[in-house]
Amino acid sequence: GAGVSQSPSNKVTEKGKDVELRCDPISGHTALYWYRQSLGQGLEFLIYFQGNSAPDKSGLPSDRFSAERTGGSVSTLTIQRTQQEDSAVYLCASSLDGQPQHFGDGTRLSIL
């Protein structure tokens, strides 16, 4: 597609369950980013990929959070043993080197 695609758009799960969030970047974009948007914390950086490598994962809040990127394209953000404070909108962005980031519409995650 023409833009960054994220799935699912909404996810409701029970506390303690694992969730996977998917991001399809714009074709050809080498850089991929994950951010989290929550009422209390605003927009926070989580992790950055260049190709399949993650040179900056400084924003991951705990070891329950992990992400991978395969084939220099699709990325998956995994949250294990979800907690209520994980409830947020998770945004993915992609870019060409040196160019601004283009964002997807996000996945709204709700932990019951």
Added chain:
Amino acid sequence: AQSVTQPDIHITVSEGASLELRCNYSYGATPYLFWYVQSPGQGLQLLLKYFSGDTLVQGIKGFEAEFKRSQSSFNLRKPSVHWSDAAEYFCAVGATGTDKLIFGTGTRLQVFP
């Protein structure tokens, strides 16, 4: 530490009025600066960016912003607001064009007819 401050949480203007949204940043070097807009349930759309050169930058939808190094500011302006401009606006800073972004807390714009 790097930070972005948007002092106005909520701004209300009448349609046709001029608009200025404030953004101040704290950064050790020359920053890369961005303004994004977010409509409800949507992702962030880039309005404009400043990397270098002319300090007055033009963006989409009739927006412009001016980089003032002496004031550490990058305020967003529009001469005449349209009802469709109602949204949340985020200022962001990065070390390079590809670096992670640090966002301000956002300014919610409400437009009255």
